[in-house]
Amino acid sequence: xxxxxxxxxxxxxxRRRAQPRLTDAKVTTAHGAGGKAQEALLTSLxxxxxxxEQLRLQDDGAVVDVARSARLVFTTDSFVVTPRVxxxxxxxxxxxxxxxxxxxxxxxxxxxxxxxxxxxxxxxMDELRGLAEDIAAxxxxxxxEIVTGDTKVVERGKGDGVYVNTSGIGxxxxxxxLGADQVRPGDKVIVSGPIGDHGTSVMLARGExxxxxxxxxxxxxxxxxxxxxxxxxxxxxxxxxxxRGGLASACCELAAASGLALRLHEDRIAVRPAVRAACELxxxxxxxxxxxxxxxxxxxxxxADVAVSTLAAYDIGRDAAVVGTIDTDPxxxxxxxxxxxxxxxVDRLVGDPLPRIC
Amino acid sequence: xxxxxxxxxxxxxxRRRAQPRLTDAKVTTAHGAGGKAQEALLTSLxxxxxxxEQLRLQDDGAVVDVARSARLVFTTDSFVVTPRVxxxxxxxxxxxxxxxxxxxxxxxxxxxxxxxxxxxxxxxMDELRGLAEDIAAxxxxxxxEIVTGDTKVVERGKGDGVYVNTSGIGxxxxxxxLGADQVRPGDKVIVSGPIGDHGTSVMLARGExxxxxxxxxxxxxxxxxxxxxxxxxxxxxxxxxxxRGGLASACCELAAASGLALRLHEDRIAVRPAVRAACELxxxxxxxxxxxxxxxxxxxxxxADVAVSTLAAYDIGRDAAVVGTIDTDPxxxxxxxxxxxxxxxVDRLVGDPLPRIC
Numbered sequence: 001x002x003x004x005x006x007x008x009x010x011x012x013x014x015r016r017r018a019q020p021r022l023t024d025a026k027v028t029t030a031h032g033a034g035g036k037a038q039e040a041l042l043t044s045l046x047x048x049x050x051x052x053e054q055l056r057l058q059d060d061g062a063v064v065d066v067a068r069s070a071r072l073v074f075t076t077d078s079f080v081v082t083p084r085v086x087x088x089x090x091x092x093x094x095x096x097x098x099x100x101x102x103x104x105x106x107x108x109x110x111x112x113x114x115x116x117x118x119x120x121x122x123x124x125m126d127e128l129r130g131l132a133e134d135i136a137a138x139x140x141x142x143x144x145e146i147v148t149g150d151t152k153v154v155e156r157g158k159g160d161g162v163y164v165n166t167s168g169i170g171x172x173x174x175x176x177x178l179g180a181d182q183v184r185p186g187d188k189v190i191v192s193g194p195i196g197d198h199g200t201s202v203m204l205a206r207g208e209x210x211x212x213x214x215x216x217x218x219x220x221x222x223x224x225x226x227x228x229x230x231x232x233x234x235x236x237x238x239x240x241x242x243x244r245g246g247l248a249s250a251c252c253e254l255a256a257a258s259g260l261a262l263r264l265h266e267d268r269i270a271v272r273p274a275v276r277a278a279c280e281l282x283x284x285x286x287x288x289x290x291x292x293x294x295x296x297x298x299x300x301x302x303x304a305d306v307a308v309s310t311l312a313a314y315d316i317g318r319d320a321a322v323v324g325t326i327d328t329d330p331x332x333x334x335x336x337x338x339x340x341x342x343x344x345x346v347d348r349l350v351g352d353p354l355p356r357i358c
Numbered sequence: 359x360x361x362x363x364x365x366x367x368x369x370x371x372x373r374r375r376a377q378p379r380l381t382d383a384k385v386t387t388a389h390g391a392g393g394k395a396q397e398a399l400l401t402s403l404x405x406x407x408x409x410x411e412q413l414r415l416q417d418d419g420a421v422v423d424v425a426r427s428a429r430l431v432f433t434t435d436s437f438v439v440t441p442r443v444x445x446x447x448x449x450x451x452x453x454x455x456x457x458x459x460x461x462x463x464x465x466x467x468x469x470x471x472x473x474x475x476x477x478x479x480x481x482x483m484d485e486l487r488g489l490a491e492d493i494a495a496x497x498x499x500x501x502x503e504i505v506t507g508d509t510k511v512v513e514r515g516k517g518d519g520v521y522v523n524t525s526g527i528g529x530x531x532x533x534x535x536l537g538a539d540q541v542r543p544g545d546k547v548i549v550s551g552p553i554g555d556h557g558t559s560v561m562l563a564r565g566e567x568x569x570x571x572x573x574x575x576x577x578x579x580x581x582x583x584x585x586x587x588x589x590x591x592x593x594x595x596x597x598x599x600x601x602r603g604g605l606a607s608a609c610c611e612l613a614a615a616s617g618l619a620l621r622l623h624e625d626r627i628a629v630r631p632a633v634r635a636a637c638e639l640x641x642x643x644x645x646x647x648x649x650x651x652x653x654x655x656x657x658x659x660x661x662a663d664v665a666v667s668t669l670a671a672y673d674i675g676r677d678a679a680v681v682g683t684i685d686t687d688p689x690x691x692x693x694x695x696x697x698x699x700x701x702x703x704v705d706r707l708v709g710d711p712l713p714r715i716c
Contacts, residue, residue, distance in 0.1 A: 011703045012688045020706075033710030034603030035646075057537070057615075062432045063464065063530060066424050074420045076472035076525050078510045106421065114434035114525050118476065152436045152521075154714060160516040167434050167472050167525035172421060179415070245392030257415075288393075330370045345369045348378075352391030356512060 020044075027123040032153030041151065045125070049132030050115075050139060050146045062147030064112050064169065071174070073108035075099055076167040082160065082356045084131070086205035088197070089219030091164060092134030094292060094358060097221045098243065099168040100142050104226040105239040105295065107178045108170025113139060115166055116150040120159030131162065142221045144168070175234060180257030182237040188304040189262060189324035192225065192295040192317040193218065194270040195247050196286035199357050200278045215274050218316065220293030225314045229297060232310040237298040241291065243358055245349065248287040250296050251324075251334045252348045262334040264324035264346070287336075288349055290357045298326060378402075385481040390511030399509065403483070407490030408473075408497060408504045420505030422470050422527065429532070431466035433457055434525040440518065440714045442489070444563035446555070447577030449522060450492030452650060452716060455579045456601065457526040458500050462584040463597040463653065465536045466528025471497060473524055474508040478517030489520065500579045502526070533592060538615035540595040546662040547620060547682035550583065550653040550675040551576065552628040553605050554644035557715050558636045573632050576674065578651030583672045587655060590668040595656040599649065601716055603707060606645040608654050609682075609692045610706045620692040622682035622704070645694075646707055648715045656684060 020036040022044035030037035047056060066072070077098050084091040096113065103110040115135060119128070139146050201217040222241055230236055238258075242250035247269070251262045271279075271286045279286045293316055299307045304322050311317030334346040378394040380402035388395035405414060424430070435456050442449040454471065461468040473493060477486070497504050559575040580599055588594055596616075600608035605627070609620045629637075629644045637644045651674055657665045662680050669675030692704040 005701065008693070008701050008703065012691055015691055015703055015705055016688075028710070029713040030708065030710040032602075033707065033713065034601070034607050034648075035707030035710065036705075037708060037710070039706060064430045064432055066428050066430060070424050070428075072422045072424060072430075072527070074422055074470055074472060074525075074527060075506050076474045076523065077508045078474050078476050078523060080476070080510050080512050112432055114432060116434045116436050116523055116525075118436050118438070118521060118523075148433050150435045150523075152438050153710075154438050154518060154521075157515065158518040160512060163476060163510075163512075163521075165434065165436060165474055165476075165523040165525075167432075167474075167523075169430070169432055169527065243392070244390075249392050290392075330374075333370055333373055335366070343363065343366050345366060345373055347373055347394075348397060349391065349393030350388065350395060351393065352386070352388040352395070352511075355387040355391065 025125050027119045027121055027125060027128065027153055029121055029153045029155065032119065032151055038151065045129050046132055046149065050136035064147060071172040073103050073106040073170045073172050075102040076165065077102060078163060078165045079358060080163050080356050081202060081358050083205050086202050086217055088201055088216030089292065090134055092131045093138045093219050095164040095166045096135055096138035096142065097219060097292060098358060099166040100144060101222045101241040103168050103170035104223045105241050107176035107230060108172045110142060110144045110168055110170045110223050112169045113144050113146045113166055114148045115146050115164065118159060118163040119151065119153045120161050121153055121156045123161050128162065142223055176230065178236065178238055180238055180254055183254065183258045183260060183298050183326055185260060185326050185328045186301050187237055187298050187326040188301050188322045189264065190297045190299060190304065190307050190320060191247065191269060191323045192311045193319045194272045194275065195291055195294060196271055196275045196279060196289035198292040199289035199354050200275045202357050203282060203354060204278060215278060218291055218293035220316050222293065222295055225295060225311060225317055228310050229307060233299050233303040233307045235300055235303065239295060239297045242294060242296050243290050243292060246288040246290055247296060248346045249348050251346065255332050255334050259331045261327040261330050262324055263327050264334065264336045266336055267339045268321050268323045270319045270321065284353055287346065288353065290354065292358065383483050385477045385479055385483060385486065385511055387479050387511045387513065390477065390509055396509065403487050404490055404507065408494035422505060429530040431461050431464040431528045431530050433460040434523065435460060436521060436523045437716060438521050438714050439560060439716050441563050444560050444575055446559055446574030447650065448492055450489045451496045451577050453522040453524045454493055454496035454500065455577060455650060456716060457524040458502060459580045459599040461526050461528035462581045463599050465534035465588060466530045468500060468502045468526055468528045468581050470527045471502050471504045471524055472506045473504050473522065476517060476521040477509065477511045478519050479511055479514045481519050486520065500581055534588065536594065536596055538596055538612055541612065541616045541618060541656050541684055543618060543684050543686045544659050545595055545656045545684040546659050546680045547622065548655045548657060548662065548665050548678060549605065549627060549681045550669045551677045552630045552633065553649055553652060554629055554633045554637060554647035556650040557647035557712050558633045560715050561640060561712060562636060573636060576649055576651035578674050580651060580653055583653060583669060583675055586668050587665060591657050591661040591665045593658055593661065597653060597655045600652060600654050601648045601650060604646040604648055605654060606704045607706050609704065613690050613692050617689045619685040619688050620682055621685050622692065622694045624694055625697045626679050626681045628677045628679065642711055645704065646711065648712065650716065
């Protein structure tokens, strides 16, 4: 190749001086096009918020080291909650904690996250910056590293501002053996705190209900409390964070997967008065309302007290309690002994009383 | 707890008989609510299409075994291509191959996928079934296992039918050392085939251009061809699949990351006549048009012939060629010697000439 001509030399010089800058106040499709605008978004906004060494490489993926022979847990979740900020939480915190909690209840130590934004053209750049910072703060709080990500932009009217997908990898200790197949008749069902806070908080935050109420989402990471529970009760049988569909759906899933019966006692399941009041007005059963920082666990009966006191050592587990027992009959179903002394079958919902709650 | 009363026994019996069935022709928000409708969608559609043992467990994540001390590659990508079917490919194949290719060009053997659907209320259930089957077929073709997933539904007007996010994990052999920091002056730049097929095919498939043309997307998995290249040329320096932003953007990224110059020869970069013609009509430069089954690699000069013949043994690498050389000056930039003998700087694009191409 020949030496460049003068106009090429000038062009080279101009290119060297021109670093991409993020000056746009709103998202445009160019911010998802793989060109300079996307580069500016990445360097000036994403890497500012959570620029791990891995992310700065701007490779197509992230290399992570697994120190020794290991079992990994891999999970993914999309977050479409509306509104994006609500008492006690936000889309960003939800997107981090939701995936962290999925790893935690699988018994894994959360390690690495991938964060993918699906942006609508016209989305406010300052809000995106706030969201990225929120995600960064939440991941630091939990000690997980954001190692890879993606950004796509769709046209106006083809999204709703921003949706976030997070995927996560955690490392599972050899000692952990969790699963519906580990559950035995006589085992105890434990819930770490009052139910229904998250879903109720989001519904109230939508402001469509002309309802006032001091209800805060329970949005919180469960990694620490789960690690303590597994340390104190290594034979913990099964865990879930009862998000969409609430405690009822999580219990129905366990009943179906194990073929055993869950017998729950309504009066042992804590529901805050403000949540109960709001749910009554909304025609909702708190049993079906999403939680985002609440744990349901099944432990051997002789470990129930230790489990409850272990959870109760945490702020978010202060109201931990045994709420039910595993039985053989009616296999595959959940029975609730109501506060009035009757018994009813708790089933999964057919419809969606609370869309876009997470 | 007392023995159930008669009405409870009847309720138990009714629940046992009633298995969730997917009868809806359109997606509703209930299909994302964590209740029976979602259960029906999962068992009757998702698990039918790609029900791995892991997915059937319906846990919050998947446990995967890493046989020994390992480095993993972790990647994520959202897919918003429109239209969802185009000559040579589809949203489903793109969603699998896109993530598989990101793992492959990082040097990893693709192993596990997470698939997340973001559905718009009213989306056609049969199309969703077709999409899931398409994803299943593509993952079988590549030999990756779909081990976890998620489904969310947003209201009408807040999406565009369906968006898919896939995350992936691959295992990186100890011998692989790829990266912009491995590239040396004198190394050769190799491209596996003609460029611009994917983006042009999608643009033509939108039918907005009243253009006819026999252009098919290059949408294909790169895992095998990459594995062969790494076996034949273990000191391969760097690889990318030039998707959004095309070959030009991938080369600009390498130049920026390595601080070295790329000197490309336009007449060695294959472009199909139909693609060139369509690009001319659209005012596009094929260098910037997305590819989805094309590899760009940098190899030591003395391995260039072996690299080209290795790629050429594959159908998708038939037209592999050396298209350029790594130089020290002008560091950080890409120069193109045009077919007319001139030289120009190739820069990253500012805008987005081809939105929603992947």
